Amino acid sequence: MDVKDIIKPENKVYGKCPVLTERVLHYCPGCSHGTIHKLLAEVIQEMGIQDKTIAISPVGCAVFAYNYIDIDWQQAPHGRAAALATGAKRICPDKYVFTYQGDGDLSAIGTAETIHACNRGENIVIILVNNAIYGMTGGQMSPLTLEGQVTSTTPYGRDIALNGYPLKITNLIAQLDGTCYVTRQSVQNAAAVRKTKKAIRKAFENSAQKKGTSFIEVVSSCNSGWKLSPVDANKWMEDNMFPFYELGDLKDK
Amino acid sequence: MAEKLLMKGNEAVAIAAIRCGCDGYFGYPITPQSEVMETLMEEKPWETTGMVVLQAESEVASINMLYGGASCGKKVMTSSSSPGISLMCEGFSYMAGAELPCLVVNVVRGGPGLGSIQASQADYFQATKGGGHGDYQLIVLAPNSVQEMYDFVDLGFELAFKYRNPALILTDGVIGQMMEKVELRPEKKRWTDEEVIKLHGDWATTGKTKDRPQHAITSLALESAVLERFNLRLIEKYKKLNEQEVRFEKTNCDDADYIIIAYGAASRVCEKAVELARSEGIKVGLLRPITLYPFPTKEIQNMAKQLKAILTVEMSAGQMVQDVRLAINGALPVEFFGRLGGIIPTPEEVVAALKKMVK
CATH class of the missing domain: 3.40.50.920 (Rossmann fold)
Structure with a gap:
């Protein structure tokens, strides 16, 4: 049998999601963003909501997310994504609105906007990609950096006396009455990827049902920032991040 | 004869917003302009025109809610007073950089710092020379009566959409608080998405359909040559403003x-x-x-x-x-x-x- 006989539409079992653009990702090899982008694009494609979705990109590595997912985007000032999402969703209630943010953007400079959007129960989806570091600016400490973790601004490791404790922002968000679904997922292997995709789908469906804010933290690796190989970064994440940032649903109502 | 009502400058802003087809107001209380949001909340325009009114957690959030609404091609506005406007300056810069229309009302009070709640004109530099970072300008209107407070809401939106640039009504505690007769103008309906496209072009984030490319609202241009080209385009826009809109x-x-x-x-x-x-x-x-x-x-x-x-x-x-x-x-x-x-x-x-x- 010739290769041409195998490559037929009826034999196709997997392909690139049409909601992804043709552009080459600028992310570092081993980065989790590409996988999460793909999952979002697939959910949007499967739900048939490309023409009803407005996404808000952050300041951080995902600032160029609009280059990769072929939907309408608004690029927010640092930390303000949840406020943009509020403005967009309130005036366009028939649209699906989601933010895509890193831990520095969401849990440091954007804490107020995030907490209050969640507390008002805005019918939006918030995706937090937590790699415990500021990736784009070169690997500085974020509020979610682990105790002892070495970053460019904690060269001797995060010192609690100096920098305070790692912030379990997702646990805090789960306490707010405006949130309907709060979960912590990851994308380091096939099983985890499938679970995260289900979580994203559920979050978008919650929006349609006006249930309130859905918040998904994806514990991720930043091998460049962590100065590890992609494989070692995933191992470090499993050994160090998962015990502190426990995976699973924190709230599902 | 057109209807005339006696009202405060701040109330005139609120009534004008509802009547000129504003889609959303987002604000945070501060003296001497709190009557704007109070009047809107009392009028409940969401039950009549569908206009959204939301009390935000800060002025930082307010201006960014405008960013979100304006990106959708909507007529959005906020009002505040001097210290609150300082907090919004980041947003002004981003919105000028993303070429977004919006209307901001600054009912100026004395400064610097917390200053006083009495009327002042000490925010002229902030309004006309920047306030936020980067080479940008706001369109700045200065009413001197309650009638102009009313009329400049519509005018502000008109200019903001025509030039795709934030417009600011620079007023003060006197004009905001004093009462005068106001002639109400004919009501205007809120624009549909199709009307915005027809009047002002197809640029907003209304959801990507098969028949058009993606719309991405951003002020980011990492390549120097690209940013310089954009800066020069902004300068052209401001030149046109200077040629056509001086009042x-x-x-x-x-x-x-x-x-x-x-x-x-x-x-x-x-x-x-x-x-x-x-x-x-x-x-x-x-x-x-x-x-x-x-x-x-x-x-x-x-x-x-x-x-x-x-x-x-x-x-x-x-x-x-x-x-x-x-x-x-x-x-x-x-x-x-x-x-x-x-x-x-x-x-x-x-x-x-x-x-x-x-x-």
Whole structure:
């Protein structure tokens, strides 16, 4: 049998999601963003909501997310994504609105906007990609950096006396009455990827049902920032991040 | 006859917003402008026109809610006073950079810092010279009556959409709090997405359909050459504003040897001062800039030919006077009189300053 006989539409079992653009990702090899982008694009494609979705990109590595997912985007000032999402969703209630943010953007400079959007129960989806570091600016400490973790601004490791404790922002968000679904997922292997995709789908469906804010933290690796190989970064994440940032649903109502 | 109502300047802003088809107001309480949101909440426009009104957690959030709504091609606005406007300056810069229309009302109070809650004009520099970072301009309108507070809401939106740039109504605690008769203009319906596209182009994030490319609203341009091209395009836009949108009002200027230049509440005081000085035989007129950006530079230069000197009156330490001096470029004496801290100058004080200049 010739290769041409195998490559037929009826034999196709997997392909690139049409909601992804043709552009080459600028992310570092081993980065989790590409996988999460793909999952979002697939959910949007499967739900048939490309023409009803407005996404808000952050300041951080995902600032160029609009280059990769072929939907309408608004690029927010640092930390303000949840406020943009509020403005967009309130005036366009028939649209699906989601933010895509890193831990520095969401849990440091954007804490107020995030907490209050969640507390008002805005019918939006918030995706937090937590790699415990500021990736784009070169690997500085974020509020979610682990105790002892070495970053460019904690060269001797995060010192609690100096920098305070790692912030379990997702646990805090789960306490707010405006949130309907709060979960912590990851994308380091096939099983985890499938679970995260289900979580994203559920979050978008919650929006349609006006249930309130859905918040998904994806514990991720930043091998460049962590100065590890992609494989070692995933191992470090499993050994160090998962015990502190426990995976699973924190709230599902 | 058109309906006339007695109302505060701040209330006029709220009523005008509902009646001119505003899609959303997002604000945070601060004296002396809280009546804007209070009036909107009382009017409940979401039950009539569908206009959204939301009390945000901060001015930072308010302006970014505008960013989100404006990106969808909607008529969005906020109001605040000086300290709150300082917090919004980040948003102004981003929205000017993303070429988004919106309307902001600054009911100015005394500063710096927490200052006072009394009327002031000390935010002229912030409004006309930046406030936020980067090479950008706001379109700045300066009403001096409650009627203009009402009318400039619609005008502000018109200019903001025409130039895809944030517009700011720079007013003060006097105009915001005082009551005058207002003629209500005919109501305008809120635009549909299709109407926005037809009137102002297809750029908003309304959801990517198969028949058009993705819309991405951003102010990011990492490549220097790309950003410079964008900066030059902004300069062209501001040039067009200066050529087409300068607005001002002249009173008693035809035979004048001297003019007073004042805007907003100060111009109301100066109207009386001109009357008093004229009764004493001083040939003085009043030039009131209505747009502070674009500034009536050319008009001031034209008038300079017939004048002996100019007095600029402001409720500040002297901010607009710098633009007057730039326009005059040393050709005439340009004097300044101002009161600070929330004190409103009296017509007699202005006349005294005028006499000192004339002598």
